[in-house]
Amino acid sequence: MMHPEIATLAELDRALTDGRSLRGLRLQDLDLRGREGELLAHRKIEGLVVLGGRLSPALDAHLRAEGALIFPTDPGLPVNPYRAHLYRPTELYNGLVESGYAATPDAHAYAWSQDPDRRRDAYATLITAIHDDSILDALDELVVRRSVVGVMGGHAERRGTTQYARAAHLGLRLADRGFLVATGGGPGSMEATNLGAFTTNSADLDHALTQLARAPEFADGIDGWALPALRLHHELATDPRTSTRSLGVPTWFYGHEPPNLFGHWIAKFFSNAIREDILLARCDAGIIVLPGAAGTVQEIFQTATHLYYGRSTRQPPLVLVGHEHWTTTIPAWDVLQRLADGRAMSSAIHLVDTVDDALDVVGDPVD
Structure with a gap:
């Protein structure tokens, strides 16, 4: 019932x-x-x-x-485990301007989750499980009847680089086609893609790219990295209740990597294993993979596992961008091809050189 x-x-x-x-x-x-x-x-x-x-x-x-x-609600917790809605970036970064990142709800939740006593506490384990289930429920309500394209890529991509700008313009073009653009919600290529989808025109995006290039990476200090992004968020924001183009799905497991501020909504989880599977499984219109390292490779082969065992002959495309990166630097493409040999997934995997090629593979949302 x-x-x-x-x-x-x-x-x-x-x-x-x-x-x-x-x-x-x-x-x-x-x-x-x-x-x-x-x-x-x-x-x-x-x-x-x-x-x-x-x-x-x-x-x-x-x-x-x-x-x-x-x-009952426990006011001593850093999160509300029963929340009925996803996070907004400004909620997670509340207090950033006045007191710095260490005082934000996002930082408090991470510190709480990493406390050794909490990690051995059955109550804390229960709370995080309830929280993640609540976030999953809210996420599913958001994506219903939406065509979701996931864009995966490395967290180390610096603002101000050509690769960062390309990821941002990819996000803008996907969102303009009507896709809900989902990423892992962190910095680097993930931030760039969310930023592109968050904006609504090339002029605003180019302005944002110029402003953000002055604070290239979060490793130089989260406060200095996040503050210009927060200002741009307020400057460019549209009402997420009427215009949701950009979605971030980060995790406190990687709490040293702050979430980016350019998802209209943020589905943040404590469990990275749950978060990874949820993110990839809901990208029903395809996944585009930009150059990355270990975490990105994990996402490639987690997706490949679903494709390998999938029975449908119409599987969403998995598109790797960067021939040299995925055949020489990290030769994931060769393994993918071997897995796909003789299986339905062979028609779902693609290796392309540019984001324009990736857009051609994904096409347009299906009504």
């Missing part, structure tokens, strides 16, 4: 006014104090589950007495 999740007060109001029972509903991360009167009138609500949110002691006691299951 499906248990409907209610993640907005508008959805709750509809449930309250249509007279149906609250049994089996999941109220996720809602401030219920303004609906206390209506909720106090409901009796025998076994199966109602309240996930986080805010409610008065009187409402808490009433719901429990009538059979509801309450999962």
Whole structure:
């Protein structure tokens, strides 16, 4: 039996006014104090589950007495494990301007996850699992009925380089075609691609590239790297509720790499293994792989595993960009070809030299 999740007060109001029972509903991360009167009138609500949110002691006691299951919020945690929506970059970087990156929610979450005592704590393990499941649920709601193209690439690509600019223009052109552009959400090629998709025209993108080139890499200091990006985010932002073109899917596992500020939404996970599989599996319109190193190679072969065992004859393309890089510097292409020999995946893998070639392979979204 499906248990409907209610993640907005508008959805709750509809449930309250249509007279149906609250049994089996999941109220996720809602401030219920303004609906206390209506909720106090409901009796025998076994199966109602309240996930986080805010409610008065009187409402808490009433719901429990009538059979509801309450999962309270823990204000001591650096994240809300029951959140119903993805992160916005400005949320993760709150406090950056006033106090620096170390004071941001993103930095606090990473420090909490790396605490040796927390890592051996069953409660902390449960919280991170609930959080990641909540983020997955919100991510799936975002990508439904969207054609998603993933762009993978190295985190070390410096702002101001030709390769960074090419990745950015790739992101812009993919988003202009109607794709939702997804990356691993970090710096380097990932940031460049998210930046391109975040902008809506070449003039704004070229302006952004010029501004960001003054702070080439996060290794020189996260504050100096993030501050110009935050200013550009505010300057270029469109409402993500009406225009979502750019998605970042980073992880606190690599917390030393800060998330970039150019996803309209950020799906950030504690578990990198879950995050990797989720990101790649939801790129239903294809994956473009720019030059990278170990992490990028992992993504190539994780995707290849799905293609290798896939039964469909129409598989989304896996496009490696950079003949010399993927045949000589890191000869992943040779392994891919050997895996694909005689299998359906042979028609899904491509090696091209330019992002223009990659765009030709991906084509346009399918209605």
